[in-house]
Amino acid sequence: MGTYRLTIRLLCWATMFCFAVLAQVAKPRNPLGNGIEVVSQGHDLYNKSCTACHGRDGTQGDRAPALGAARRYFRLSDAAIFYAIKNGIPGSAMPASGLPDDDIWRVVAYIRNIRSTASDNDVPGNVQNGMEIYQGKGKCASCHMIRGQGGLIGPDLSSIGAQLTLAQLRDALTKAIPPQEGYIPVEVTSRAGQVIKGVAKNEDPFSIDLLDLSGKLHLFTKEELRSVVHQPESLMPHNLDKTLSPTEFQDLIAMLSRQARTKIRREQQGENEVGR
Amino acid sequence: MTRAFGFFLCFVATSAAQIGEKELRQPLSDNWYEYNGTYDSRRHSELKQVNTGNVRSLVPSWIFHVPNASRLQSVPVVANGIMYVTQENEIYALDARTGRQIWDYHRVPAYQRAPNRGVAIWGDKVYFTTTDNYLVALNAVTGNVIWESKFAEYKDGYCSPAAPLIVKGKVIVGVAFGDRGLNGILDALDATTGEILWTLHTIPRPGEPGNETWSGDSWKAAGGDTWLTGSYDPELNLLYWPIGNPSPDFNGDVRKGDNLYSDSVVALDLDTGKMKWYFQFTPHDTMDWDAAEIPMLIDAVYDGKPRKLLAHADRNGFYYLLDRETGKFLHGAPIVKKLNWASGLTPEGRPIRIPGMEPSLKGTKICPNSFGATNWISPTYNPETEYVYFVAEEGCGVASKNTEAFRPGGFQYRATGDVPAPDERTRVFVRAIDMKTGALKWEQERAAAHNFGGGLLSTAGGLIFSADFEGQFSAMDARTGRILWHFNTGQKLSAGPMTYSMNGKQYVALSAGSDVISFSLFDNK
DSSP: HHHHHHHHHHHHHHHHHHHHHHHHSSOOOOTOOOOOOHHHHHHHHHHTTHHHHHHTOOOOSSSOOOOOSSOOOSBOOOOHHHHHHHHHHHHHOOOOOOOOOOHHHHHHHHHHHHHGGGGSOOOOOOOHHHHHHHHTTOOGGOOOTTTTOOOOSSSTTTHHHHHHHHHHHHHHHHHOOOOOOOOEEEEEETTTTTEEEEEEEEETTTTTEEEESSOOOEEGGGEEEEEEEEOSSSSOOHHHHSSSSHHHHHHHHHHHOOOOOOOOGGGTTTOBBBBB | OOHHHHHHHHHHEEEEEOOOHHOOOOHHHSSSTTTTTTOOOOOEOOOSSOTTGGGGGEEEEEEEOTTOOOOOOOOOEETTTEEEEEEETTTEEETTTTEEEEEEEESSSSOOOOOOOOOOOEBBBEEEEOOOOOOEEEEEEEEETEEEOOOOOOOOOOOOOSSSEEEEEEEEEOOGGGGGOOOEEEEEEEEETOOOOEEEEESSSSSSSTGGGGTTTGGGGGOOOOSOEEEEEETTTEEEOOOBBBSSSSOOGGGGGGOOTTTEEEETTTTOOOOEEESSSSSOOOOOOOOOOOOOOEEEEEEEEEEEEEEEEEEEEEEEEETTTTEEEEEEEESSSSOSSSSEOOTTEEEEOTTTTOBBBEEEESOOOOSSSSOSOOEEEEEETTTTEEEEEEOOEBBBOOOOOTTTTTOOOOOOOOOTTTTTOOOEEEEEEEEOOEEEEEEEEEETTTOOOOOOEEETTTTEEEEEEEEEEEEEEEEEEEEEEEESSSSOOSSSSSEEETTEEEEEEEEEEEEEOOOOOOOOO
């Protein structure tokens, strides 16, 4: 009995050692790459083969989730997505696809593409002209900063291309999006009747710190204020597709997509790992 | 109506208000603009709302938790109503009245692990250094990164834990780790552009004065790092920077000579970086006794005439008083009872070594131990008592050496070390000594503490604030050392306390383990 236990224990250690060694082996990357053609082929394959459950173009389907939505995914690396398509996901409705390996890699390229940030794509457009639009006609620089130049009232855009997907970047310029924390427009009135407009850098039930439109920071306790009125809409204009020509708009998008000073470390958030 | 008017007066409007030479030269009062408080590094505040008569009513006003922190070493900096606290590669900007976060900055990717001791302020920006040796300039109100400038190579093993010092638009930054054989540099960068204006090599290269104090090629992997913030005299336009230990720490056989400018304080012209004078506390150190302890600049009558003085309690067990115009040694005295490696100081201030008292192959009992009689923990000076206050450790070590060789890439190069002497119990004290004579005036033990803990703060309220390693934050009578107030923070304390005032209310704050805590007098209105 003692020998049996010892054998089991040794087997356990050996198995753990093997896993530890395997974990060090580099995971396979997509052998076809992620070029436009591969992504396009993957897109067609995806819409033909996957849409019985998933929605078209990465949207939500009747029986399976959206693969392109802004959410945290359990399978992030090329290898993990490939494995799921090839073998299915045990314990779920996801079946093995039966596609040839190269076609699976094409679908992998497409899924990675719809999840990528704007800076991962070679967005067409005249970047230099886009910067001129940003600083001039678009009036972006009066509120936003890129690499130390520009205004303070809006978010710093030095890494915006690595933070948003291309679709999110377009939406930010064209759709009314609720203001994010730190940029919520507020109008406060002091006890003495002074009215100050700006964005709330901090607010809790007892205090509010307000950056006014001239870039001055005001630190209040709520006792010092007669009223605090929040504006539902962001200060960000969302009609740039109308105020700019299509070419100007595309140039602006191209320039913004290339702002990636600090690439977000996706690895730190679990990229190239299977499951969490 | 009166009440409403009072409210109106209360709120704080700040902005990208420019902080310049004028602000930084003010005595320490409402703001705390840099690591050591002011250029003279005395950490003595003029604030006295909290004083010996009412300190018993001191209570926490707010607590800010720094995510993922454990042993914060950052001294909070307060300017224009905003408090800036750091840990490695991160800054948190807080409303100094409420502790609420206004912005934060996280550097990604963040290389290496090392502490960070705080920010500096200039113009409308805050500055700090990263573990991969970038000086980062951020907008003080929003945290937007304006520029970043690299001044040392992290792949060689360098990092930069010290808070920068900014004078006249020059940002002075240093490096660690001397214990890895990495030669120290001190850089001045342009606060507007990030351009490196001058560099001091703390270990002289061939052809430079002092290189002859290193035998053979030993100057090449020699340490002498600049891991703590120095001081500045605006009238003399001189920086005073403390320099770290030589490498390998414990084996002096491979680096015969005095090993300049390790374990020294150097006086540098701010504009050029040229050295005006130096004073070496421990020539040919073999006990890791960095001279990084902060030099305090004091103006007082000495020997019948007004003198510009520099006071420094050193890790080697002696207190030094220097003339900071010339570097001349004026006076010295032991600061610990357990001191067996030197019998005293010569008239020039050089230690008189006792033969054989150095690390050996078998081990030699040496007092103080390698942690030193004091260390990087901030001292303070009260101009009313004319006492210098510092944290002292009475302890001995059994020190040994070996023949470990230097390996490039940031590996330890200490050639062994010391262990606590088995027949001695290490004890930690807050001590007050007479600034001119070094005579002990009072001491207060940090009972049960086996580590230095945090630094000291002096206020015009007649108080010395002290942060001990075991978590007790206490206030003592500056004249007697009697403990008048204490608060158990429940965390290990390593940083120095500071004080500031907003809307007529004085706060005392410190980084405690993983939190920043700000205290003020209890107000039952």
